[in-house]
Amino acid sequence: MSAGHQAMRCKQELLSNWGNFPRIEAEVCYPTCADDVRKEVLRCERVIARGNGRCYGDASLGTHVISMLGLNRVRHFDPCQGVIEVEAGVLLDQILDYVVPAGWFFHVTPGTRFITVGGAIACDVHGKNHPQKGCFSNWLLDFELLKADGSTVRCSRQENSELFWQTCGGMGWTGIILSARIQLMRINSIWLRQRVVKAPNLEALLLAFEAHRAWPYAVAWLDGLSRGGNLGRSLLFLSEHTEGSVSESLAFPRRKAFTVPPYAPSFLLNPVTIRAYNHFRFASAQEGERLIDLEACFYPLDRLRLWNRLYGRRGFIQYQFCLPETHAAQGMNQVLTLSHQQGIVPFLCVVKRHGDRPPEAVHSFPERGYSLALDFPRTSKLFSLIQQLDEVVWQLGGKIYLAKDVCSAPKLSRIYPQHFAPDKFWSLMRERLQHADDYQKKS
Ligand SMILES: Cc1cc2nc3c(=O)[nH]c(=O)nc-3n(C[C@H](O)[C@H](O)[C@H](O)COP(=O)(O)OP(=O)(O)OC[C@H]3O[C@@H](n4cnc5c(N)ncnc54)[C@H](O)[C@@H]3O)c2cc1C
Incomplete structure (x- = not known):
């Protein structure tokens, strides 16, 4: 928990996020301290903060990037109240080693622990428990924000609440x-009870989520x-924490990666290897319960560290959209059918259920309903498919997740970058969404 300041490194780099495109x-x-971040913000006309680059698209890319990974100190942990104070470049992975042994875990965590706290806030990430626990912001007490003029403000629900x-x-x-x-959230065990339910198609999956x-x-x-008739066949994974026993020692389990x-x-x-894998995975899955950590x-x-490399140099695009409950089956059906018709098949697909969005959480992605995330290898035909998928999602009142976006129509995100002041904090994504017309002409 000590602070060691080093001279700031700056270099030209070829940069991409998780999708490698x-x-x-x-x-x-x-930078390794707040003062260096401030100097950079004041020195540059436009900058964007970058966490661990685990967003898929262009959100943390820009001509001038401030990597926050050097601000990686845990400032304070209260094991009685389960409150942790960290610098923004701390990874969730790092936090687990402090909190799990003391009987705490995150209320909300995304599907990777290799993201920074700053990134978790800026994308207001969600987990597999959105209906019960909401997004990361639901459990955020406060944060310090460095503004364009170099001043720092504390923001919470009470103080600077709009910001x-x-x-x-x-x-x-x-x-x-x-x-x-x-x-943080109390846990008594590192073990969870997991039940697997097989759903032969999309309708059965949504019924299983409900049930x-x-x-x-x-x-x-x-x-x-x-x-x-098998369209959308799925395996639904349900889980809950177990009570554990007094003798259980708590440590975050770390297998060889x-x-x-x-x-x-x-x-x-x-498509051939993925078809074979999917067939095997569905056919060999056993319904029932087991304990997992x-x-x-x-x-x-x-x-599987750096599994994004499996997509090769061209990279891949994740298209994640959310639809209201009433239109979810129809929309997912249309999206999957469109991709099949065009011969562009997703290699990995994940469905989640979402609950209500608190009215203050104006930029959070999840809305009451379902989201589907599809990983497509990047090909030249993919961009025109995504335009068509955007239209389906838009017509059915849905939206896309900016943490994954790289080429969707700006209206699909339902966030308007031009409403953010000032212009100092500028990413490729902001450029793309704010100046959609110019951007499309250039590319
Ligand atoms: C395998 C995998 C699974 C995932 N699963 C989920 C999931 O289940 N749910 C979910 O919601 N997301 C998920 N994601 C997406 C990921 O959680 C988010 O994109 C997250 O924001 C990435 O954090 P990062 O630290 O890597 O930030 P980056 O990707 O570097 O940046 C993301 C955004 O945060 C901003 N940012 C970063 N740090 C700061 C800061 N200090 N101050 C201000 N802005 C900042 C950047 O400008 C950018 O706009 C997943 C990603 C991967 C790779």
């Missing part, structure tokens, strides 16, 4: 989050290649 030349600075809500899900456009205090709504966590893997080598051959992932339940993908 787009890849741009950027000047990246690596608080603009910043949660505000994609870094209000300023730079320097530190935050988060309320099991009492489970705290629910997420479905969907076979994006199945068609006809495998790292995908650079430039892994992208031919490994193709925190890592297996919340972060299964993290075991």
Whole structure:
């Protein structure tokens, strides 16, 4: 928990986020203290904060980027109240080693623990328990924000509350989050009870989500290649924390991870191998219950480090949209059918159920209903497919998730970058959404 200041590094880099597209030349600075961040903000005309680059598209890319990874100190942890205060570049992964042994976990966590707290706030991330627990902002007590003029303000529900809500899900456009205090959730065990339910098609999946709504966590893997009567066949994973025993020692379980080598051959992932894998996964899945630990339940993908490399140099695009309950079946059906008709199939599909959005959380992605996330390898035909998917989602009153976006129509996000003042905090995404017409002409 000590603060050690080093001279700030700045260098030109070829930068991309998790989808490896787009890849741009950027000047990246690596401050290790708030003062250096302030100097950079004052020195540059336009900057954007970057966490760990785990958003998929262009949200933390820009010509001038401030990497927050060097602000990585845990300032204080209160093991009685379960409140932790950290600098914004701290990874969720780092927090787990402090809090799990003391019997605490996150109320809300996304599907990877390799994201920073600043990134979690700026995208207002959600987990598999949105109906019960909302987004990351629901459990955020307050944060320090560095503004364009170099001043720092504390934001909470009571203090500077408008700025608080603009910043949660505000994609870094209000300023730079320097530190935050988060309320954690009590756990007595690292074990969860998990039930697997097989759903032969999309309708059955949505019914299963409804029937099991009492489970705290629910997420479905969907076979994006199945068609006809099997369209949308899925495995629904439900889970809940167990009580544990007094003798259980609590530590975040860390299995040996495998790292995908650079430039892994992208031919490994193709419609034939994915079809075979999906068929095997669905057919071999056993319904029933078992015990799984925190890592297996919340972060299964993290075991294969840098799995994004499997998509090769061209990268991939995740298209995640949310639809109201009443239109979810129709919309997901249309989206999957359109992708099949055009011969562009998603390699990984995930469905989640969402609850009501608090009215103050103006920029949070989830709305009451369902979201579907589809991973598509990037091909030239994909952009025109996404335009068509956008139209389906728009017509049915849905929206897309900016944390994953790279080419959707600006209206789909239902966030208007031009309403954010000032213009200092500027990313490629902001440029794309704010100046959609000019941008499309240029590209
Ligand atoms: C495998 C995987 C699974 C995922 N699962 C989920 C999920 O279940 N739910 C979900 O909601 N998301 C999920 N995501 C997306 C991810 O959680 C978010 O994109 C998250 O914001 C990434 O955080 P980051 O630290 O990597 O930030 P970056 O990706 O670097 O940046 C994301 C945004 O935050 C801004 N930002 C970062 N730091 C700061 C700061 N200090 N101050 C101001 N702005 C800042 C950036 O400008 C950018 O707009 C997943 C991503 C991956 C790779």
